[in-house]
Amino acid sequence: MAPSDLDRPGCDDVAALRVEGLEKSFGNYPVLRGVTLTAHRHEVIGILGSSGSGKSTLLRCLNLLELPNRGRMWVLGERLKLREAVNGRGGAILDRRQIQRVRASLGMVFQSFNLWPHRTILENVAEGPTHVLRQSRREAIGVAEQYLAQVGLADRRHHYPHQLSGGQQQRAGIARALAMEPAVLLFDEPTSALDPELTGEVLKVIRSLAEEGRTMLLVTHELAFAREVSTRAAFMHDGKIEEEGPSRQLFLEPASERLRRFLQSHY
Amino acid sequence: MNGFAIQFLHGLCMTVLVAAISGVLGTAVGLAGAASKLSAYRIPMWLAEVYTTVIRGVPELLVILLIYFGGTAAITFAIGRYVEISALSAGVIALTVIFGAYSTEIFRGAILSIPRGQWEAASSIGLKSWQIWLLVILPQMVRVALPAFCNLWISLLKDTALISVVGLTDIMRVAFVGAGSMRAPLTFYLAASALYLLLTSVSLLAFRRLEQHIAVPGQLR
Numbered sequence: 001m002a003p004s005d006l007d008r009p010g011c012d013d014v015a016a017l018r019v020e021g022l023e024k025s026f027g028n029y030p031v032l033r034g035v036t037l038t039a040h041r042h043e044v045i046g047i048l049g050s051s052g053s054g055k056s057t058l059l060r061c062l063n064l065l066e067l068p069n070r071g072r073m074w075v076l077g078e079r080l081k082l083r084e085a086v087n088g089r090g091g092a093i094l095d096r097r098q099i100q101r102v103r104a105s106l107g108m109v110f111q112s113f114n115l116w117p118h119r120t121i122l123e124n125v126a127e128g129p130t131h132v133l134r135q136s137r138r139e140a141i142g143v144a145e146q147y148l149a150q151v152g153l154a155d156r157r158h159h160y161p162h163q164l165s166g167g168q169q170q171r172a173g174i175a176r177a178l179a180m181e182p183a184v185l186l187f188d189e190p191t192s193a194l195d196p197e198l199t200g201e202v203l204k205v206i207r208s209l210a211e212e213g214r215t216m217l218l219v220t221h222e223l224a225f226a227r228e229v230s231t232r233a234a235f236m237h238d239g240k241i242e243e244e245g246p247s248r249q250l251f252l253e254p255a256s257e258r259l260r261r262f263l264q265s266h267y
Numbered sequence: 268m269n270g271f272a273i274q275f276l277h278g279l280c281m282t283v284l285v286a287a288i289s290g291v292l293g294t295a296v297g298l299a300g301a302a303s304k305l306s307a308y309r310i311p312m313w314l315a316e317v318y319t320t321v322i323r324g325v326p327e328l329l330v331i332l333l334i335y336f337g338g339t340a341a342i343t344f345a346i347g348r349y350v351e352i353s354a355l356s357a358g359v360i361a362l363t364v365i366f367g368a369y370s371t372e373i374f375r376g377a378i379l380s381i382p383r384g385q386w387e388a389a390s391s392i393g394l395k396s397w398q399i400w401l402l403v404i405l406p407q408m409v410r411v412a413l414p415a416f417c418n419l420w421i422s423l424l425k426d427t428a429l430i431s432v433v434g435l436t437d438i439m440r441v442a443f444v445g446a447g448s449m450r451a452p453l454t455f456y457l458a459a460s461a462l463y464l465l466l467t468s469v470s471l472l473a474f475r476r477l478e479q480h481i482a483v484p485g486q487l488r
Contacts, residue, residue, distance in 0.1 A: 105393075
């Protein structure tokens, strides 16, 4: 049976997110060389790998901030309509509305927060519910306040991003993603831009989301944390997934020599 | 001199009118120009490039004369009999074209100053392109562009004086005629200078207030 049949909505096990044979190159330089990955509901997948292994690019391809050259993608069983790259022409989005709808269900948390500096954090978080989910102003503010409270920023909601610490900004970034009620949360090195003493508060929030059973993909250099929160882990090397499996197994009994060396040097 | 007070008042109104219309239309042209220059499509990009290169490369006075005489020639050709383009429309068109070319570059620079992540964050929550422009890019762009835009507005106010060469009765024209007929050039030119200075000072004050009004609270610039 073809994967497209397996993942059709209505089947018992519709993956939250699935990619097959994902390829991406920048110019002539291949960054992803055929990545296949499935995130089932309630899974937390830690994506590991050294710099340049393609893990951030993979995450950015998943919500199409980068257009893949080749490969198939499904979100909640829905196949994304993409054109493959041919003869120097890059890949393209064939159905912009579909992509906008799908993006709204994939929450992204960025390394550099990317909060909108001209808006209070309450407005930052309420923007999506207001303009994408078309909630009333009051409803959207309610949702925003609820999620800001969840990440511990209720008392800072009327502050502007530049008035907050990095850790607080990142927590606001997480609240902004949560307010869209996404099916999958994508974390792109969420603590890499933070001072060590601020990473703890962000990791605590991510851990609580994992405990809620949210589906998450987590690209991180915090290996101890990845091991602790993720149910599965994938180790990327040179644009491919070198090894993948239950988190515990990957960390305790790495099969490949490369992963073994990676764990020894980083962990 | 007393008889000229009312003339100067008319001239002042004309100057403000021409500047205001060209300022508004030129801003629209500038936004379109900046969007074209930054677009992924080649043809609008090239057209915008040619437009700003030509207009910024030719003296303002020549642009006004070319549009006045060129416009008259074009309308005459189209209708088949001699029709002169009005000084007001020629002036407004010329100043719009000039203002548009310079503001294209101001807006382009301001848009480029906004980090890529701002766009990415907006599209990652599913905002449409026009929503991203309206909610995320324009408000941030305005804050960056405002000081340079104020500069451009001031020079537009003063450039209106050039339109008097095609016969529009603005402040400059009134001063020129008055200086000749009353044989008191210094008095009239000083009066005209005072009026321009008044307009530019009020503008500067207004822009200062606007800048304070839209500043993000507590942010150091």
